[in-house]
Amino acid sequence: GAxxxxxxxxxxxxKGKDVELRCDxxxxxxxxxxxxxxxxxxxxxxxxxxxxSAPDKSGLPSDRFSAERxxxxxxxxxxxxxxxxxSAVYLCASSLGPGQGYPNEKLFFGSGTQLSVx
Amino acid sequence: xxxxxxSPQSMFIQEGEDVSMNCTSSSIFNTWLWYKQDxxxxxxxxxxxxxxxxxxxxxxxxxxFGITRKDSFLNISAxxxxxxxxxxxxxxVLAGNMLTFGGGTRLMVKx
Numbered sequence: 001g002a003x004x005x006x007x008x009x010x011x012x013x014x015k016g017k018d019v020e021l022r023c024d025x026x027x028x029x030x031x032x033x034x035x036x037x038x039x040x041x042x043x044x045x046x047x048x049x050x051x052x053s054a055p056d057k058s059g060l061p062s063d064r065f066s067a068e069r070x071x072x073x074x075x076x077x078x079x080x081x082x083x084x085x086x087s088a089v090y091l092c093a094s095s096l097g098p099g100q101g102y103p104n105e106k107l108f109f110g111s112g113t114q115l116s117v118x
Numbered sequence: 119x120x121x122x123x124x125s126p127q128s129m130f131i132q133e134g135e136d137v138s139m140n141c142t143s144s145s146i147f148n149t150w151l152w153y154k155q156d157x158x159x160x161x162x163x164x165x166x167x168x169x170x171x172x173x174x175x176x177x178x179x180x181x182x183f184g185i186t187r188k189d190s191f192l193n194i195s196a197x198x199x200x201x202x203x204x205x206x207x208x209x210x211v212l213a214g215n216m217l218t219f220g221g222g223t224r225l226m227v228k229x
């Protein structure tokens with residue numbers, strides 16, 4: 001497809017289980033972001049990938065959260081031993097990276113994964 | 119880290135009214151962006167501002183980059199029901215284009 005694709009769109013899990021959320025960015029976009037949005041709240045930055053550079057993990061809330069990006073394309077956000085406070089919408093976005101074009105601050109967001117931890 | 123404050127946090131207005139919201143930062147930035155998030159969707163870029171004092175219009179939307187480079191406002195004229203959503207300001211951190219988002223202004227429009 002032409003846009004950022006996230007799967008699943010909804011995920012219900014039990015407390016203590018691990019979950020994996022997937023993001024397919026727009027082809028050719030070297031920058032990829034994960035954000036978390038709690039109900040009615042703003043966007044909380046989690047992690048940022050840019051090309052082959054080491055990711056900026058400064059927003060990950062705990063060591064239960066990790067993310068990887070394989071081959072500079074698809075990204076997976078993993079949450080281990082989920083807790084109820086992890087319930088939120090997890091949004092992925094991609095953009096052109098520095099030097100790829102102008103403007104490269106334009107992020108294209110997916111529709112998110114709604115995670116509910118029971 | 120950078121602090122971005124958006125106000126108001128929420129607005130409930132009558133269709134046809136004009137709307138104004140703003141965003142302030144604790145530091146100087148070179149790029150201000152305004153995004154809108156419709157219910158159940160990801161945010162979409164509305165307007166990008168790159169120069170201090172710049173005033174940009176996009177249909178019924180007008181945004182300005184403050185002269186001090188620490189603030190921006192977004193105005194919506196003659197609001198309509200489809201303006202409902204959350205409006206976010208965002209700043210581009212110079213290194214690597216990582217965006218920092220404000221807390222958002224939730225707009226509700228009564229027909």
